[in-house]
Amino acid sequence: MERVRVRFAPSPTGFLHVGNARTALFNWLFARQNNGVFVLRIEDTDVERSETEFEKSLMNDLRWLGLGWDEGPDAEGDFGPYRQSQRLEFYRSHTQKLLDEGKAYYCFCSPEEIEKERKKALAEGGMPVYSGKCCSLSSEEVQRRLDSGETAAVRLRTPHTGDISYDDLVRGNLRFDLSLIGDPVIVRSSGLPAYNYAVVIDDALMKITHIIRGEDHISNTPRQLLVYEALSFSPPRFAHLSMVMGKDNTRLSKRHGATAVEQFEKDGILSSALFNYLSLLGWAPPDGQEVLAREELVSLFDLKKVSRSSAIFDYDKLSWINRQHIKELSPRQKAELAYPHLHRAKFLPEKMSETQWEWLEKAAEKLAERIDRFSDISQEAAVLFEFSPIDVEEEIKKESNTECAFNVIRLFGKKIASVKEFDYDKFAEMAKEIREETGCKGKDLYHPLRIVLTAKGSGLDLDKFIPLVEEGAKQNFPVPVKNCSQRVSEALKLLE
């Protein structure tokens, strides 16, 4: 059996959209599970809109997602080059062949003429198909006009009756009426190949066996099949994936939220989580399990089970999947992912000592339980680094039983001032004594204790918070962490 060869063929005209990333992912999964080859080809013949910056950023995004390629612009294989702008000679030689065989012809119609014809056809209720005006020009006339410097496009000569069909791996048999297609332009008057032409030559010469791409290319497929036929190339299998939509059933765009892979990365989504989530857009694993690692997806993914209906991008579900992937990380990984955010928030220094990393591992472990994405970690960590007695006062005022609160805090202040080393066990012991001495219990006891330590009504549980601030206070952080006794004494100063 021939070796599976698939390709992802982005145009470097913008940032990598999650819809395209999903296309890349399905290709990648299919290649990996078939021991095949995943090719990256840059379709940069639209010189006006293509930018090297976009090429770089989309390659970075693919790498970040874990979608490495076996052949591509920076991994030359046997079928390169892998940038269309470097393949012009291939297109040119095939065009010459088609012209020589009479399978293609020069078209001198100007864009204005074509537009006029198009409008006329539409006004008459017809389809805007090229009239074929230039298809029967004599070779002498063609030569004369070319010699006189007239610019010309090249069109493929195609049959205008009957139909053309193929079996789509996702959508089944698809049939197209040839009378609605007309002779497609294969080379523009600028000399650059049209997408529908270049893509076929590249896919054929690169020996691509399966084309997996978005269904916005379904209408291009019959034109491409006509090119395959004219060049006597055997066509690959096609699989067209449904579009990725927002919840309102319109194409996923910035209106819905982040769409660029890079943005998800910045927002603290893990690469493994985005990889996992994208695989579920239009496909579901057989047993309904949704949290899956890369290797599991490689073995479970089934192109034949990909759904025809549009896939809805659900940001909440992505957050949930991200949370599940966060849980799987080691303490060190959590610390490393938390670090840039906490550094940016100025809580952590530029250079961290090993003991600071050890502390951060413990802190990140606890804080990560409370977040859906790492970009939220600074907000959760603020309780460790920031403490304002004014907030304590505010929070206490919100309390119904203020008298109890003041008594509890005062007594706690006395007790904590008398111990050298404080930890959660000591806290529990003191809380018990305070309950006995003040008669305040339950929420009336624990809420004021939490507020005087954290200046907040909710957040990390105290059994986690206390060891973190006690140990954190011994570290030399840019924003010094205050230990429990400092916090209580500062609050008391303000309250008394």
Ligand code: GLU
């Ligand atoms: N460059 C095309 C795009 O980005 C590729 C389409 C294809 O896969 O054939 O849409």
